[in-house]
Amino acid sequence: MEKIELALDHIIEAVLSRIPSVVLGILILIAGSWLIGLILRIIRKRFERRSVDLSLRDFVASIVKFILYTMLILSVASMVGIQTTSFVAVLGAASLSIGLALQGSLSNFAGGVLILLFRPFRVGDYVSSASGAAGTIEKIDILYTTMRTSDGIAVFAPNGPLANTVITNYSSITKRRLEYKIGIAYESNIKEAREVILKVLNDDYRIMGTPKPEVRVSELADSAVNLVIWAWAPKEQFWEAYYENFERIKLALDANNITIPYPQQEMRIVNVPGTGDSGGSLGGDPPVTP
Template sequence: MEQLQAFWAGIPDLSGMAINLGMTLAILVIGWAISSLLGRWMRRIADRSPRIDPTIVPMVRSVTVWAVRIVVLLAVLARLGVQTASLVAMLGASALAIGLALQGTLQNFAAGIMLLVLRPVRAGEFVAIGGQGSGTVDEIGLFMTRFVQVDGIHILLPNTLVWGSPITNYSRNKTRRLDMMLGVRYDDDLEAALAALQALVDQHEGILADPAPQVMVMEYRDSTIMVNIRAWTPADQYWDVYFDLHRHAPQALRQAGLRSPIPLREVKSVPAPVEKDKAAHA
């Protein structure tokens, strides 16, 4: 009986192990689900609130979700009896080694933080990255920034290229200035051309009255006087106004009785010289 009792005492408590394993699994599943719900909740709140910049939502969501998941994993390991203190130290050493091996990736992460803090670009803005391309900013991630070109093609650029390149932001200001050059013949009525174009821009719905649009002579070329239209439009209507003016400005000049400018060359005929001996013989 004593040997039998010793044998049973040496067998692990299977019921306790099952309970511990079940609780560990429950912590893992519930913690993972909470992190996912927290990420969706943050995105939903950001979509509903106009005060939250949508540019920072993807990065903050990713950092929050994975921070919760790391805590859950540490809690699971502690439940299983693993010494988390030594594990954290080992993870720190591993992180240092990985950081040295992935310096470029960490530079992209740091550049992404700078893009979010200083915000030279924001989601929904149309920008041009010097030498890299142009498009509408769709998302600034931890390591990559996604743009959508006007033809619908997606461009992914490392954050270091975005941060380290000249950025031209076409959407940050509410208004943009439009410049358009047209040619008028020298022998046409210049004042009539200026008046017709001025009436066109003054009556256009997409052109702002303040600052007032201007029509002015800019330069003189071989056979053409160059006239410049300078007007301010809302940034979101710039291209609509641009294409509309290119369509109606030539029509306004033709209705005013002006002709389309074409290159002109004056050709003179010079009589051939008469040879002296032929003239003497005659």
């Protein structure tokens, strides 16, 4: 009975001796939480003033919040009397194990950080990558970037490969070049064909005057003289101008009797003396003369 009473006395003394540090730890936890909230509000206001992208705001805020709360919890635990050295060692070992198990996800995470920091594209841009992904950017997350293709399909591209490949951003330009390759017959007049095509392009209000449209001979092919046609249009009207002028050029060439040939092969039959038909039968016994 005396041993139990002694044990209880030790426990009570230990608890009483810890009360000031526990109370102080609770107060620091409350004050630290308030201070972290204040820091996050200041960061968000700074981002709003500088018009920082929303995806980058959320990403930086979440990282800062995680770091500050981790430091606060470790400080309070150390103040209360909890040994944090072993806790940090266990946390480091667990982080290493998780990192090895999630190498692909960490690669995507690093890619997301690079995309959010260097901003090769933004929400609303139309991009294509060498990996085959193409579409309008709808959302940039830490691990994946969401795109919407021209036919309305959602594409989720991992940020790791996306950040390490060649990215073509079509929205960062103000104009795009239309390019056609059309073949005309060798009998057709190249100068007349050029004038017809340039008239079609110059009559379209969407085609820009600077740089001027050009029509040049690109190749003397087997069955046609190939022409390459260049013209510029604002990026918002590029596709409409591209397809409509393609059709107009074809109709204008037809109206001016300028032929667009198709591949042909010429076959010649040569009669070799002594092998041709001399009026007799092709097979069997030779004709009998009376």
